[in-house]
């Protein structure tokens with residue numbers, strides 16, 4: 668009886684190790700999806716997160732300086 672419990676515990680341990688490794692791959696895929704929310708500056712073309720970009724006239728800019736430069740060159 669003691670040996671049977673020992674083997675069941677080993678089987679459970681192996682199952683737990685396999686199960687605990689899988690969510691790490693899913694986490695990696697989820698983090699790569701979050702990086703996709705990027706925009707590029709209409710003036711210099713540099714890529715930056717949408718949250719850090721300056722949104723003006725349906726265009727995104729890396730700084731207010733580039734926003735002003737773009738507005739001057741387009742008008």
Ligand SMILES: [Zn+2]
Pocket residue numbers: 708709710711712713728729730733
């Ligand atoms: Zn720029």
